[in-house]
Amino acid sequence: MSLDESSAPGILTIDLSALAANYGTFKRQTRAGCDVAAVVKADSYGLEVSRVIAALENENCPFYYVATPEEALKIRPLTKRPVAVLDGLFPDMADFYIDHHLMPVLNRYEEITAWHQACKAREIALPAIIHFDTGMNRLGLGPEETERFIAEKDRFDHILIEKIMSHFACADEPGHALTPAQAKRFDEISRHFPQAQKSLCNSYGTFAQPDYHYDEVRAGMALYGLNPLPAQENPVKPVVSLEARILQTRPVKKGMNAGYGATYRFEKDTALATVAIGYADGFLRSLGNKGTLYLRGQPCPIRGRVSMDLTTIEVGHLDPLPQVGDMAEILGPHQSADDLAADAGTIGYEILTSLGLRYQRIYI
Ligand SMILES: *Cc1c(COP(=O)(O)O)cnc(C)c1O
Numbered sequence: 001m002s003l004d005e006s007s008a009p010g011i012l013t014i015d016l017s018a019l020a021a022n023y024g025t026f027k028r029q030t031r032a033g034c035d036v037a038a039v040v041k042a043d044s045y046g047l048e049v050s051r052v053i054a055a056l057e058n059e060n061c062p063f064y065y066v067a068t069p070e071e072a073l074k075i076r077p078l079t080k081r082p083v084a085v086l087d088g089l090f091p092d093m094a095d096f097y098i099d100h101h102l103m104p105v106l107n108r109y110e111e112i113t114a115w116h117q118a119c120k121a122r123e124i125a126l127p128a129i130i131h132f133d134t135g136m137n138r139l140g141l142g143p144e145e146t147e148r149f150i151a152e153k154d155r156f157d158h159i160l161i162e163k164i165m166s167h168f169a170c171a172d173e174p175g176h177a178l179t180p181a182q183a184k185r186f187d188e189i190s191r192h193f194p195q196a197q198k199s200l201c202n203s204y205g206t207f208a209q210p211d212y213h214y215d216e217v218r219a220g221m222a223l224y225g226l227n228p229l230p231a232q233e234n235p236v237k238p239v240v241s242l243e244a245r246i247l248q249t250r251p252v253k254k255g256m257n258a259g260y261g262a263t264y265r266f267e268k269d270t271a272l273a274t275v276a277i278g279y280a281d282g283f284l285r286s287l288g289n290k291g292t293l294y295l296r297g298q299p300c301p302i303r304g305r306v307s308m309d310l311t312t313i314e315v316g317h318l319d320p321l322p323q324v325g326d327m328a329e330i331l332g333p334h335q336s337a338d339d340l341a342a343d344a345g346t347i348g349y350e351i352l353t354s355l356g357l358r359y360q361r362i363y364i
Pocket residue numbers: 039041086167201202203204218219220221222
């Protein structure tokens with residue numbers, strides 16, 4: 001017997017045509033001439049970066065962002081397009097970036113100096129992105145470094161300032177005052193860099209803040225199917241579906257308990273099914289006694305704690321009762337990653353980037 005769908009505890013299906021369609025939705029959302037760059041950090045939010053890049057290359061995606069040099073190195077052979085490293089220029093790594101054709105996002109004054117010196121030593125001028133922090137206080141040049149760089153920028157004649165960027169802190173909260181304040185600050189900085197492309201929006205910003213698209217948006221979560229308009233119908237298609245196998249079923253009586261710690265006590269006679277998914281698969285333990293799986297479209301609440309490999313759900317209300325080998329829907333038509341995240345007290349991003357390694361992965 002070969003190990004295939006019949007042996008997999010879970011089946012993770014990744015719909016690359018939906019991902020390509022979502023890229024098209026970003027294109028339609030932005031004006032002609034605005035680039036839609038793809039953010040493919042963290043293995044494309046857990047979906048496997050080589051597959052995702054192949055799909056995006058077909059859509060003529062012009063630019064890729066990753067978080068780390070190692071991620072950049074992995075995708076460097078997969079595309080001729082520029083690959084930029086959001087975490088910045090790590091100390092003493094300028095030659096590595098140059099040798100491997102990686103573009104740094106320069107987040108600190110020292111990184112700007114280091115890039116300039118490395119380029120100058122080779123008597124070339126190479127592109128970089130300058131990241132200005134406009135109010136998130138995470139990465140990028142702070143207010144003093146920004147003033148200093150604006151005053152001294154002509155000295156850095158071995159850096160081609162291809163883009164300037166910043167990042168919204170609150171683009172997911174409609175009407176938040178910080179968003180226009182950050183854009184205003186970005187406009188003030190932008191005036192000093194007339195030749196550079198300007199980039200400010202992530203997915204939320206792209207869909208909720210059409211005034212701030214500038215020359216490029218950075219598409220992440222909504223490419224992968226998460227909803228960039230939390231209070232509205234999702235404008236993008238789901239990309240991920242996930243199901244897991246029922247390993248055992250059993251009747252339970254009122255007063256019996258389920259799982260580690262006996263944290264759930266049944267209030268009536270019913271039936272339980274034990275499903276082959278647990279926190280080692282990225283099925284978060286916080287879903288214990290909170291989340292829901294679906295069988296034949298019917299909600300089946302999680303009873304008891306999620307354990308490493310297993311989760312128990314109540315199924316007594318199903319007629320006929322489910323059988324060993326039936327597959328329970330974790331993510332699919334009845335439950336999005338955003339829905340599951342809400343039950344787990346987290347965000348869809350964490351559901352995707354936690355997706356485990358034991359599923360059989362199917363790319364369609
Ligand atoms: C991760 C990231 C993005 C993409 O954000 P989404 O919310 O997933 O669209 C864009 N810009 C920067 C700087 C990021 O770190």
